[in-house]
Amino acid sequence: MTLIGSLLMGVLMLAPTTAPNNAPTDADALADAVMKACGAEVWPRVRRIQFTFGGRNRHDWDVRNMTDTVTWTDQSGATRTVTVNILNPGDEPDAKAxxxxxxxxxxxxxxxxxxxxxxVIRTLKEPAEIDGKVHWVLDLSFQGVGLTPGDQYDLYIDPQTHLVRAWDFIRDGKRTRHTWEGYRNFNGLMLSTEHETGRGKLVISEIQVSVEGGAEDESRRTKAED
Structure with missing residues (x-):
């Protein structure tokens, strides 16, 4: 190898990691890729989702009829089980909770x-590095939707898998990073089951997804490559 070739090789080895050539052209294109990777094509056939959030809230969500039966323990130690109409929750305290x-x-x-x-307002931002790997970044803000419309998120998306690997939750100019890990396939939906939040690990467990034309009572659990 010539001296010039050696110098060029050294420069390449020292250069920062760059994003792949197949970078998204706009925010909507990136959003479409993420949704496809997570099972957007299956979503219209989803009938029911059951899961436990953080070991404390148990959900039995009738997706077709838009009702959710939620079981949790209140501050007095009593178990509450409430079925709420998602489209019209009303003002009753238990339903609101x-x-x-x-x-x-x-x-x-x-x-x-x-x-x-x-x-949902989507903005494509410059790629950013997490753990030595460059990720695409999709910023989300909200206009007149949700219980906290002022929230904002930066999603860090793996360029190879199009899965979200972390997000920054942004409020009042402060950022808090949460990881998205433990992806598994539940009847075609690729869902993250573990999040490091800075205050410990948040686990979403006992997930079952019932899909029209799919398994009724048992969802496939195929571990995705990390």
Whole structure:
């Protein structure tokens, strides 16, 4: 190898990791890729989702009829089981409490499938590095939707798998990073089951997804490559 060739090789070895050539052209294209990777094509056939959020809130969500039966333990130690109409939760305190849990917990479960929901504003940002690997970055803000419309997220997306690997939760100018790990396939939905939050690990467990034309009572659990 010539001296010039050696110098060029050294420069390449010292150069920072760059994003792959197949970088998304706009925010909507990236959102579409993420949603496809997480099972957007299957979503119209999903009938029922059951899961436990953080070991404390148990959900039995009738997706077709938009009702969720939520079981949790209140501050007095009593077990509460409430069925709430997602489209019209009403003002009754237990229904409002159940609806708030549905809103928060299902977003953690399904956020990558909700990137193009009404009121979601998507912005493509410059790639960023996490753990030595460059990720695409999709910023989400909200206009008149959700219980906390002022929230904002930066999603870090793996360029190879198109799966979300972390997000920064942004509020009042402060950022908190949460990982998205433990991806598994549940009847065609690729869902993250573990999150490091800075205050410990958040686990979403006992997930079952019933799909029209799929398994009724048992969801496939195929571990995705990390």
């Amino acid at each position: 159940a609806f708030a849990r549905w809103t928060n917990d299902t977003y953690w479960l399904l956020a990558p499938l909700k990137l193009k929901d009404p009121g």
